[in-house]
Amino acid sequence: MTSPLIQKEAIEKLPSRNEWPLWEVFVRGQNGVSHRHFGSLHAPDADAAIRNARDVYTRRNEGVSIWVVEAKNIAASSPSAKGPLYDPAASKVYRHPTFFNIPDDAGPM
Amino acid sequence: MYAQMIESEVECEDPQKLKEFQNRIDAGDKIEPQDWMPNGYRKTLIRQIGQHAHSEIVGQLPEGNWITRAPTLERKAILLAKVQDEAGHGLYLYCAAETLGVSRDELTEMLLDERMKYSSIFNYPTLTWADMGAIGWLVDGAAIMNQVPLQRTSYGPYARAMIRICKEESFHQRQGFDIMIKMAKGSAEQKHMAQDALNRFWYPALMMFGPSDTDSVHSVQSMAWKIKMNTNDELRQKFVDQTAPQADLLGLTIPDANLEWDEHKGGYNFTEPDWSEFYAVINGNGPCNVERLAARKKAWEDGQWVRDGLLANAEKHAAKIPVAAE
Amino acid sequence: MAQEPAYFEFLCRMGDNALVLGHRLSEWCGHAPALEEDIALANTGLDLIGEAQLWLGLASDVEDRGRTADDLAMGRDVWDFRNHLLTEQPNGDFGQTMMRQYLFDAWHVCLLDALCDSSQAHTAEIAAKTVKEARYHLTRSRSIVIGLGDGTSESHRRMQTALDRLFPYVGEFFETDSIDRAMTASRIAPDPNSLKDPYLETIRSTFLDATLCVPEQEFYLSGGKTGRQHSEHLGHLLTQMQWLQRAYPEASW
Numbered sequence: 001m002t003s004p005l006i007q008k009e010a011i012e013k014l015p016s017r018n019e020w021p022l023w024e025v026f027v028r029g030q031n032g033v034s035h036r037h038f039g040s041l042h043a044p045d046a047d048a049a050i051r052n053a054r055d056v057y058t059r060r061n062e063g064v065s066i067w068v069v070e071a072k073n074i075a076a077s078s079p080s081a082k083g084p085l086y087d088p089a090a091s092k093v094y095r096h097p098t099f100f101n102i103p104d105d106a107g108p109m
Numbered sequence: 110m111y112a113q114m115i116e117s118e119v120e121c122e123d124p125q126k127l128k129e130f131q132n133r134i135d136a137g138d139k140i141e142p143q144d145w146m147p148n149g150y151r152k153t154l155i156r157q158i159g160q161h162a163h164s165e166i167v168g169q170l171p172e173g174n175w176i177t178r179a180p181t182l183e184r185k186a187i188l189l190a191k192v193q194d195e196a197g198h199g200l201y202l203y204c205a206a207e208t209l210g211v212s213r214d215e216l217t218e219m220l221l222d223e224r225m226k227y228s229s230i231f232n233y234p235t236l237t238w239a240d241m242g243a244i245g246w247l248v249d250g251a252a253i254m255n256q257v258p259l260q261r262t263s264y265g266p267y268a269r270a271m272i273r274i275c276k277e278e279s280f281h282q283r284q285g286f287d288i289m290i291k292m293a294k295g296s297a298e299q300k301h302m303a304q305d306a307l308n309r310f311w312y313p314a315l316m317m318f319g320p321s322d323t324d325s326v327h328s329v330q331s332m333a334w335k336i337k338m339n340t341n342d343e344l345r346q347k348f349v350d351q352t353a354p355q356a357d358l359l360g361l362t363i364p365d366a367n368l369e370w371d372e373h374k375g376g377y378n379f380t381e382p383d384w385s386e387f388y389a390v391i392n393g394n395g396p397c398n399v400e401r402l403a404a405r406k407k408a409w410e411d412g413q414w415v416r417d418g419l420l421a422n423a424e425k426h427a428a429k430i431p432v433a434a435e
Numbered sequence: 436m437a438q439e440p441a442y443f444e445f446l447c448r449m450g451d452n453a454l455v456l457g458h459r460l461s462e463w464c465g466h467a468p469a470l471e472e473d474i475a476l477a478n479t480g481l482d483l484i485g486e487a488q489l490w491l492g493l494a495s496d497v498e499d500r501g502r503t504a505d506d507l508a509m510g511r512d513v514w515d516f517r518n519h520l521l522t523e524q525p526n527g528d529f530g531q532t533m534m535r536q537y538l539f540d541a542w543h544v545c546l547l548d549a550l551c552d553s554s555q556a557h558t559a560e561i562a563a564k565t566v567k568e569a570r571y572h573l574t575r576s577r578s579i580v581i582g583l584g585d586g587t588s589e590s591h592r593r594m595q596t597a598l599d600r601l602f603p604y605v606g607e608f609f610e611t612d613s614i615d616r617a618m619t620a621s622r623i624a625p626d627p628n629s630l631k632d633p634y635l636e637t638i639r640s641t642f643l644d645a646t647l648c649v650p651e652q653e654f655y656l657s658g659g660k661t662g663r664q665h666s667e668h669l670g671h672l673l674t675q676m677q678w679l680q681r682a683y684p685e686a687s688w
Contacts, residue, residue: 007142007151007210019214020420020469022207039273040204041471042213044416044582045423051575052471055478056197059190060277079143169465169473176461180679180688181505182454182491186484189461193477200470238679238688296686404466412468415529415583418590422582 003071027063165199232395239302245285258338450490451518457483509680520659521604534597537576584645606655
């Protein structure tokens, strides 16, 4: 199985090799935000991937928590469906608070 | 520079798709791995990112040559951290290349059997401690000049790798300049080392931007695709303009009798490097090509049993994990 | 205080172990089996060099003769170095490096843990900072020793060779001399011998997981931490490490 994060046209050309699998690394920064995708790396297994992520991606104090997931296990939305998936949301302007005109006297809202 | 000799690949593609692709790039869209892309774009990127990654990895060697001889504990730590960063940069770039459907091991093999190249600069020897200063100041300085605009390159994973790299890279040039200051203001011998390092690295640093490419079809294509952001000559001029006053500040002399400020063009006039030397180095005949490649080959071959061993262990354990559902 | 020369000696032992092993690891930079390992080895090396700066810095304060940490690192000859023989052993292959690292880390963590309760506040502070680093080093080297020990037949063979080669240096960790007795008496540091049983228990369980056999032997090599008799390797290491300082003694870098 190959990662959905890799260029499709190229996939069939990938030879099968005895290579450490590719992992995607997610790091929670110091300030308590969500884990964010930081990059990728190679590791023989999940434990090693976490250690490698610690050594590769948090050398400058960037994080306090790490998630790793093997790249092939990520499911991704299809780019050809970009229109149907994301355009419809653009017309739902009433979902945004600025849509509504509230009189100033109403106080904080 | 790391994209020193990249020729873009142009292939026949569906004109309609090509037009839409170009429109996206012109509109400032980022291209992501799953998006349609011309085969030429993909291949050029693989070569460019791969070459850049190889340059980072081979680039560990000339500076690595001095880690064990660094003069103080702090200098030793700084240099080790710096060379370690180069490995990190190589890693980020290989990962970006991998999104294009080529594996890191495959790229490594192409480096080792010389199907792919790396920047010519790393085939020069590091002979004194001042070379650590000159490399940080000149080589990293030149690299940054190329890398900063590449943060805006059209290919998303490449742009993101460059953003991370640039963030880390600014420490590199500063530590180099800091060494140069110490050396240039130090004892007579240290000053001699500093001048000697500048003498040896000046022209190789200018070569890092590659030969003039203003008339190259490939460069025009790469620039249209926004995987090359400036011409080689533009960057070289910018580098000289930035570096010449710094040399003055250090009290060192750039080894170019023709170097002078040109009021009219608003930049320095300078002597072009010897391009025959550049081609000789690129084609394997530089002072350290043999050593650099041999060191990478040895690391790769000696490491095979380790990579295999750890993978075999991981596979044994994966097989042993019990399945939760009965 | 009465133990000052002994305390200085003890601090040099701590600093020299970290310095010499950190230096050895820095030799790997650019040559490791995978990029991730290259970066990780450099991290461990950086931690150890940082640790050496702390111990040798404290040693220079205690000595109070104007020698800095750098002077101690770059200005002493072989006989004044106080590191264990294990740390100066050459890198060998990656297996030998990781085996040396594991054997060291397991001891280092035991010792630093105990030093967190040192009667000397500065020593306790350094131990509290560095034990966190050492724990991570241990996690990492342990996993790799197990991974390679129980990997392919080749990796297993190489790891067993490395263990057989390096095990004779382990005994020096637990040797007690007059310096140690002075440190124990003033509750600055634990009796080295008190670390032996927990250490052996730790490494035996690791080697069981790694499918490696711990050599059954009482014989061991020593002479490093007393400076009585280093191996031939240390002189070459110092030749490189100290060269610039010795060639240009007046220069500042």
